[in-house]
Amino acid sequence: MRLPVFAHTGPRHWGALAVVAAVVAALPLVLSDPFxxxxxxxxxxxxxxxxxxxxxxxxxxxxxxxHAGLYAVGAYTSALATTKxxxxxxxxxxxxxLLAGVFGALLALPSLRAKGPYLAMVTVAFGFMAEVTANxxxxxxxxxxxxxxxxxxxxxxxxxxxxxxxWLIAGVALLCQLFANNLLTGRVxxxxxxxxxxxxxAETVGINVYRWKVLAFVISSxxxxxxxxxxxxxxxxxxxDTFVFGLSVSLLTSVLMGGSxxxxxxxxxxxxxxxxPTIFAKMHEYHLxxxxxxxxxxxVFLPDxxxxxxxxMRVWRRFRRLPAPxxxxxxxxDWARAAGGERPVIAVRGLxxxxxxxxxxxxxxxxxxxxxxxxxxxxxxxGKSTFVNVLTGLYQPTSGVVEVQGTPVAGAKPHRMxxxxxxxTFQSIRLFGDLTVxxxxxxxxxxxxxxxxxxxxxxxxxALDEEAAFRRKAMALLELVGIADRAHELxxxxxxxxxxxxxxxRALAARPALLLLDEPAAGVNPTEIHHLSxxxxxxxxxxxxxxxxxxxxxxxxxxxxxxxVLDFGEKIAEGTTRExxxxxxxxxAYLGSAVETVRA
Amino acid sequence: MDTLFVKLWQxxxxxxxVGSVYALIxxxxxxxxxxxxxxxxxxxxxxxxxxxxxxTCYVTLGLxxxxxxxxxxVLVGLMGVGLERAAIRPVLRHAxxxxxxxxxxxxxxxxxxxxxxxxxxxxxxxxSPFGDVVLRIGPAGIFPQELFIIVAxxxxxxxxxxxxxxxxxxxxxxxxxxxxxAAAVMGINVQRMIVLAFVISSxxxxxxGILIAPITxxxxxxxxxxxxxxxxxxxxxxxxxxxxxxxxxxVIGLLEQFFGVINSNLKEGVTFLFILLILALRPTGLMGKxxxxxV
Numbered sequence: 001m002r003l004p005v006f007a008h009t010g011p012r013h014w015g016a017l018a019v020v021a022a023v024v025a026a027l028p029l030v031l032s033d034p035f036x037x038x039x040x041x042x043x044x045x046x047x048x049x050x051x052x053x054x055x056x057x058x059x060x061x062x063x064x065x066x067h068a069g070l071y072a073v074g075a076y077t078s079a080l081a082t083t084k085x086x087x088x089x090x091x092x093x094x095x096x097x098l099l100a101g102v103f104g105a106l107l108a109l110p111s112l113r114a115k116g117p118y119l120a121m122v123t124v125a126f127g128f129m130a131e132v133t134a135n136x137x138x139x140x141x142x143x144x145x146x147x148x149x150x151x152x153x154x155x156x157x158x159x160x161x162x163x164x165x166x167w168l169i170a171g172v173a174l175l176c177q178l179f180a181n182n183l184l185t186g187r188v189x190x191x192x193x194x195x196x197x198x199x200x201x202a203e204t205v206g207i208n209v210y211r212w213k214v215l216a217f218v219i220s221s222x223x224x225x226x227x228x229x230x231x232x233x234x235x236x237x238x239x240x241d242t243f244v245f246g247l248s249v250s251l252l253t254s255v256l257m258g259g260s261x262x263x264x265x266x267x268x269x270x271x272x273x274x275x276x277p278t279i280f281a282k283m284h285e286y287h288l289x290x291x292x293x294x295x296x297x298x299x300v301f302l303p304d305x306x307x308x309x310x311x312x313m314r315v316w317r318r319f320r321r322l323p324a325p326x327x328x329x330x331x332x333x334d335w336a337r338a339a340g341g342e343r344p345v346i347a348v349r350g351l352x353x354x355x356x357x358x359x360x361x362x363x364x365x366x367x368x369x370x371x372x373x374x375x376x377x378x379x380x381x382x383g384k385s386t387f388v389n390v391l392t393g394l395y396q397p398t399s400g401v402v403e404v405q406g407t408p409v410a411g412a413k414p415h416r417m418x419x420x421x422x423x424x425t426f427q428s429i430r431l432f433g434d435l436t437v438x439x440x441x442x443x444x445x446x447x448x449x450x451x452x453x454x455x456x457x458x459x460x461x462x463a464l465d466e467e468a469a470f471r472r473k474a475m476a477l478l479e480l481v482g483i484a485d486r487a488h489e490l491x492x493x494x495x496x497x498x499x500x501x502x503x504x505x506r507a508l509a510a511r512p513a514l515l516l517l518d519e520p521a522a523g524v525n526p527t528e529i530h531h532l533s534x535x536x537x538x539x540x541x542x543x544x545x546x547x548x549x550x551x552x553x554x555x556x557x558x559x560x561x562x563x564x565v566l567d568f569g570e571k572i573a574e575g576t577t578r579e580x581x582x583x584x585x586x587x588x589a590y591l592g593s594a595v596e597t598v599r600a
Numbered sequence: 601m602d603t604l605f606v607k608l609w610q611x612x613x614x615x616x617x618v619g620s621v622y623a624l625i626x627x628x629x630x631x632x633x634x635x636x637x638x639x640x641x642x643x644x645x646x647x648x649x650x651x652x653x654x655x656t657c658y659v660t661l662g663l664x665x666x667x668x669x670x671x672x673x674v675l676v677g678l679m680g681v682g683l684e685r686a687a688i689r690p691v692l693r694h695a696x697x698x699x700x701x702x703x704x705x706x707x708x709x710x711x712x713x714x715x716x717x718x719x720x721x722x723x724x725x726x727x728s729p730f731g732d733v734v735l736r737i738g739p740a741g742i743f744p745q746e747l748f749i750i751v752a753x754x755x756x757x758x759x760x761x762x763x764x765x766x767x768x769x770x771x772x773x774x775x776x777x778x779x780x781x782a783a784a785v786m787g788i789n790v791q792r793m794i795v796l797a798f799v800i801s802s803x804x805x806x807x808x809g810i811l812i813a814p815i816t817x818x819x820x821x822x823x824x825x826x827x828x829x830x831x832x833x834x835x836x837x838x839x840x841x842x843x844x845x846x847x848x849x850x851v852i853g854l855l856e857q858f859f860g861v862i863n864s865n866l867k868e869g870v871t872f873l874f875i876l877l878i879l880a881l882r883p884t885g886l887m888g889k890x891x892x893x894x895v
Contacts, residue, residue, distance in 0.1 A: 063698045110876055113883035117639065120701055121835040122879050124828060125872040132869040245824065249705050256702065285717065292709030299703040300690040 052223020100225020145239025259305025619853020642708025644827020676806025838888020
């Protein structure tokens with residue numbers, strides 16, 4: 001669930017955060033009961049783990065029912081390093097978090113392609129593996145556990161008091177929240193939401209889906225591991241009873257209770273859920289009724305979570321900052337003029353693609369000259385879409401050669417094709433629905449953004465400047481396609497024809513040498529088609545080569561410099577629009593032969 | 601060498617009997633998954649209620665085992681109606697597509713609490729109706745209950761498949777699974793079929809509980825692990841492949857029993873390691889349909 005209030009603001013609320021931090025820091029001083037301080041410590045480290053899970057659930061849409069396993073990795077690593085190896089807490093704690101990150105990367109591998117219940121199984125299996133390992137391995141001590149885990153020491157060598165330990169955990173939790181805010185409101189959050197919207201579309205603008213999903217898993221796991229580390233050193237004793245399926249369920253419930261995909265949902269959700277056992281401590285016989293009931297009520301009646309539901313209330317509208325106006329950068333298509341030359345932008349020879357026994361493409365040979373609009377037509381089922389899918393790397397050809405600017409590239413993945421300058425739009429629209437129109441285009445710039453994880457983690461000046469500069473470029477592309485006035489709306493709220501235009505703007509952001517438009521006029525009304533054909537010519541004139549697949553003959557004949565015709569997977573004709581219109585084979589393919597017509 | 605052979609022979613029979621119960625529960629996952637895309641993550645707790653209610657019927661009330669089986673199947677089957685109403689129907693349209701995971705887990709947590717309140721937290725022995733006499737089959741000693749489980753569970757799985765493929769009501773349910781809208785246009789009450797799917801699914805878990813209780817124990821915490829292992833069996837075979845699920849249940853049952861012979865520490869973990877490997881190689885299960893995204 002994506003809430004527009006966070007779309008552009010970022011953490012501008014430093015003042016509010018400082019006040020909250022001060023109040024939290026003062027809590028153990030005001031309520032100095034030792035039990036209360038323990039509860040505060042637990043709330044703080046469980047919050048860190050919950051926040052980590054939300055990065056996965058809320059931003060990538062992946063569910064995890066195995067985070068207790070990652071929490072266990074952190075706890076056992078730090079506990080063993082301090083008790084068995086004599087490491088200092090200050091070394092063992094980051095080691096625990098990092099090792100949890102490594103396990104997160106391992107967990108990501110089977111999670112990448114598995115979806116829905118299969119993904120749930122991956123995480124459940126991981127959680128149970130961790131639980132069983134903790135229970136059965138001699139090193140982890142099973143139910144006897146590890147005892148005498150030392151707390152952290154101050155630089156002078158004195159043990160930290162419980163209040164100081166709470167300050168440490170809460171301070172780290174605050175840092176974790178700030179880092180998460182920085183990442184999620186900037187490029188990283190945008191890219192992750194894009195993956196959730198459409199992995200295929202993300203790939204075609206050059207995003208390496210695999211790498212980004214692993215990244216999300218690793219960040220999430222480091223947070224979970226850190227939570228486990230603090231738990232181990234709070235208790236001084238850990239055993240296998242803690243790291244059970246129920247803990248994973250509780251972490252996930254915290255995320256959903258607070259509101260997944262909101263910045264502060266994990267804080268609210270984890271504090272509320274984890275206070276319940278304390279509040280209902282005297283009713284332990286009915287504890288699970290209450291707990292199960294709360295989960296059920298949350299899931300059924302608060303699908304957006306507490307923070308999510310609050311943010312949806314109309315009251316906030318008047319407080320919501322309007323996104324700052326973005327001045328379009330005039331040189332939107334300047335990069336394209338540098339392209340050109342005489343070599344074909346893309347050339348295929350003897351290209352075939354089989355699906356089982358069906359030959360969708362048969363020995364197609366075709367070259368696209370630079371600087372033209374190359375139309376591709378053919379009856380339904382003639383192999384046009386397969387052709388585009390092969391050219392953009394979504395399908396691997398069965399045989400044949402694909403060359404980009406003279407370099408053979410057969411077998412390249414979609415994100416690699418985008419790097420080589422080939423990108424596309426989709427016949428069935430694939431936008432990133434949870435992102436705004438402007439952000440969709442920003443995702444398109446993926447290959448051209450230089451500031452990566454670290455600059456965004458610390459929200460450096462460089463990262464911010466780059467974002468601002470590219471927002472202006474994105475605005476210019478929106479102006480070019482004619483939807484700049486909708487820039488700050490969610491992409492899923494655009495009208496159909498506008499969504500098609502947005503796909504073109506997003507593809508242009510990848511700065512392709514070759515842009516493939518797959519049925520850009522499907523479902524678009526006649527006025528918009530006029531606009532579309534002008535747009536296509538403008539893009540060509542700016543220096544981008546286009547391949548346009550279309551059924552709309554008027555459009556294709558009006559814009560194409562060259563037209564190729566496919567029928568039953570073979571190229572049956574190629575030439576200027578005039579030649580194609582008079583080609584006997586083409587007429588036969590569309591209308592049937594004269595003999596058949598007479599019989600009919 | 602001889603003792604190892606005996607152990608393996610025994611593991612074969614126990615593996616098949618435990619595995620056929622996994623297959624039975626997993627068949628329940630299959631029925632609801634094809635109709636709604638959701639399944640009951642608390643299937644294990646439904647199994648537990650089946651076992652404990654069966655215990656009450658059979659031991660406390662002294663009813664015949666067959667009647668106890670009937671009682672468990674009916675009671676747990678009816679719980680399926682409540683589950684569908686409370687935890688499935690309200691969440692199926694949610695944005696987070698896996699809300700049903702948590703809502704059904706929530707129901708299972710409540711059931712666990714109820715079971716502790718009603719039957720206490722201790723493990724209770726469930727006497728086998730076939731007695732504790734050990735049958736000699738070849739070199740190994742086998743409980744008659746184990747053989748009964750294999751026959752009853754696999755028989756029921758086949759019966760369910762027969763129902764879905766041949767009976768009018770079963771065909772209607774299968775039609776909903778294939779295409780909900782088309783089924784509705786043909787006059788099938790889709791909502792009722794979904795309820796039916798959850799009733800079948802729950803009843804299967806109830807049956808599994810009363811079948812397996814005599815060879816384990818009956819108690820409030822007996823269900824979670826078999827429930828998850830049955831889920832692994834369904835995932836192994838591919839959630840939409842009933843034959844794969846049957847095979848998956850048996851394979852997982854055998855796997856853990858055989859590894860148990862080698863080292864009892866391996867027994868618990870091997871299922872999960874195995875399923876992780878399978879999913880890393882085949883993301884929709886070993887016998888599942890390959891998912892191809894149309895572009």
